Amino acid sequence: MSDSLRERAERRVDRKIKFYRNLKAYVIVNAVLAIINWLCTPEFWWVMFPVFFWGIGVLVDFLKAYILVDNWDSEDFRERKIEEEMMKLRN
Template sequence: MNDYERAAEKVDNKLKFYRNLIPYVCINAFLAIINAICSPHFWWVLFPVFFWGIGVLKDFLKAFVFQDICSDEYRERKIAQEMEKLSK
């Protein structure tokens, strides 16, 4: 994998995160308003916030925290390291 492909993959992961974050914030804010107006005694809005938030968190971690671990190049390096250990 060349430098361009690695950079393109990182940019794609960041774009995926932002494309998921913006609707997450807007829709959940709208749902929170509806929840506050219609049924303020039961906060059902926390269910979509939590479960959709898991997906947003996964995209964030993949785009900004674990960039190298999620790549194919990392996998190939680890396979080479394991093969070296086995050959000793």
């Protein structure tokens, strides 16, 4: 069952919105944590732990929104790739 063009576009837009919301929260929260860290315990920068691990999540959201192929595990994707390979073999 193939998705309509609109459904695919909606999913892509939703992923992009999720990425930007997560990025905004990441910047704001980590800036506040860095200030708290600097004021309370400047000798140990514990803020690097949430920056690093939450950063991995932000990176994953970015990859899903802008880099990774839509529905790479779907039957529709498989059929498109088979058609592409058949076109290559014909030439």
